[in-house]
Amino acid sequence: xxxxxxxxxLLDWYDAHARRMPWRVGPDARRQGVRPDPYRVWLSEVMxxxxxxxxxxxYFERFTALWPTxxxxxxxxxxxxxxxxxxxxxxxxxRNLLKxxxxxxxxxxxxxxxxxxxxxxxxxxxxxxxxxIAAIAFNRSxxxxxxxxxxxxxxxxxxxxxxxxxxxxLTALAEALTPEARPGDYAQAVMDLGATxxxxxxxxxxxxxxxxxxxxxxxxxxADLPRKTPKKAKPIRLGTAWLARREDGAWLLETRPPxxxxxxxxxxxxxEWREEPEAGTPPVAADWREVPGxxxxxxxxxxxxxxxxxxxxxxxxxxxxxxxxxRERFRPSDLPTVMRKAFDLASDLAVEN
DNA sequence: AACCCGGGGTA
DNA sequence: TACCCAGGGTT
Numbered sequence: 001x002x003x004x005x006x007x008x009x010l011l012d013w014y015d016a017h018a019r020r021m022p023w024r025v026g027p028d029a030r031r032q033g034v035r036p037d038p039y040r041v042w043l044s045e046v047m048x049x050x051x052x053x054x055x056x057x058x059y060f061e062r063f064t065a066l067w068p069t070x071x072x073x074x075x076x077x078x079x080x081x082x083x084x085x086x087x088x089x090x091x092x093x094x095r096n097l098l099k100x101x102x103x104x105x106x107x108x109x110x111x112x113x114x115x116x117x118x119x120x121x122x123x124x125x126x127x128x129x130x131x132x133i134a135a136i137a138f139n140r141s142x143x144x145x146x147x148x149x150x151x152x153x154x155x156x157x158x159x160x161x162x163x164x165x166x167x168x169x170l171t172a173l174a175e176a177l178t179p180e181a182r183p184g185d186y187a188q189a190v191m192d193l194g195a196t197x198x199x200x201x202x203x204x205x206x207x208x209x210x211x212x213x214x215x216x217x218x219x220x221x222x223a224d225l226p227r228k229t230p231k232k233a234k235p236i237r238l239g240t241a242w243l244a245r246r247e248d249g250a251w252l253l254e255t256r257p258p259x260x261x262x263x264x265x266x267x268x269x270x271x272e273w274r275e276e277p278e279a280g281t282p283p284v285a286a287d288w289r290e291v292p293g294x295x296x297x298x299x300x301x302x303x304x305x306x307x308x309x310x311x312x313x314x315x316x317x318x319x320x321x322x323x324x325x326x327r328e329r330f331r332p333s334d335l336p337t338v339m340r341k342a343f344d345l346a347s348d349l350a351v352e353n
Numbered sequence: 354a355a356c357c358c359g360g361g362g363t364a
Numbered sequence: 365t366a367c368c369c370a371g372g373g374t375t
Contacts, residue, residue, distance in 0.1 A: 049371045050369055090372090091359080093358095124371095124372070126372045148369085200369090260358085337360065356373105360369100361368100361369095364366095
């Protein structure tokens with residue numbers, strides 16, 4: 001049900017308190033009719049999938065400096081993009097980012113389509129991102145539903161159904177409430193509200209522009225919403241990795257398979273990661289030394305404990321797995337975090353030798 | 354519909 | 365520790 005008074009209160013609050021972000025157009029420019037660049041909106045929204053604003057900002061600045069337009073990104077080598085994405089997580093996003101940029105250039109003349117429906121056909125653009133780009137970049141009245149919006153709706157309407165079962169209900173409530181005017185600002189306003197006032201714990205209901213219409217607050221249950229079905233405990237998986245350095249300083253690395261965990265990223269040769277330990281074979285014959293300690297890292301659905309071995313090998317070494325990456329082409333920042341942790345731990349050992 | 358997929362900040 | 369996050373793809 002539309003609520004013009006609530007919409008006005010929210011937009012007033014947004015105009016006064018909108019968070020500054022590199023991909024946003026400031027209020028002054030917006031009043032002069034400046035629209036955000038669809039490329040920058042798209043890039044920021046993909047980076048923001050399951051990732052916080054604080055984590056995204058530096059990556060966004062780096063990407064737009066390296067590749068100012070979608071055509072620049074489409075022309076970039078895969079390894080360059082995967083390397084720049086390293087550390088941000090959910091690496092399927094980076095693969096789909098490139099696919100999408102190349103599709104925009106090849107199929108849409110280098111311009112993003114301006115409807116939610118057309119945006120939905122592009123790789124890596126789902127219901128949330130399609131609505132966000134349509135509303136923010138193209139001023140279309142699309143309903144944006146992310147974790148913030150789900151929480152705000154669950155509280156505003158005191159929805160007791162637990163997530164994820166409640167998703168359709170919360171989406172319908174958000175759609176019914178979406179106004180026709182200023183769709184992009186409205187979408188970002190609800191999300192800002194969820195991020196800064198209607199927070200998961202200890203919501204600041206006393207300063208909320210929607211406090212009067214909020215059933216959750218009236219019933220005193222806002223902080224307990226949305227309800228969630230319990231999650232499964234994460235199992236512990238074990239693995240071994242081998243870090244070999246050649247005499248010329250090159251490191252033995254692999255490009256991981258294009259799909260699955262850390263797909264398409266650089267990594268150290270090693271065993272599979274399983275709950276039961278696995279012996280495994282080193283990738284090259286050498287005098288392997290055990291690295292004291294272990295790497296601990298938590299993924300979406302398991303905890304990993306990684307045992308490391310390190311060796312210095314001759315120029316004549318012939319590895320059965322992996323490729324020696326020359327020192328000048330190896331940047332530790334190109335590694336996903338678990339692999340960078342392994343490098344850091346093994347490097348400490350090298351100093352002692 | 355269920356499952357897979359990172360990483361960091363926060364309480 | 366557990367939870368949270370401007371979700372999407374695959375099967």
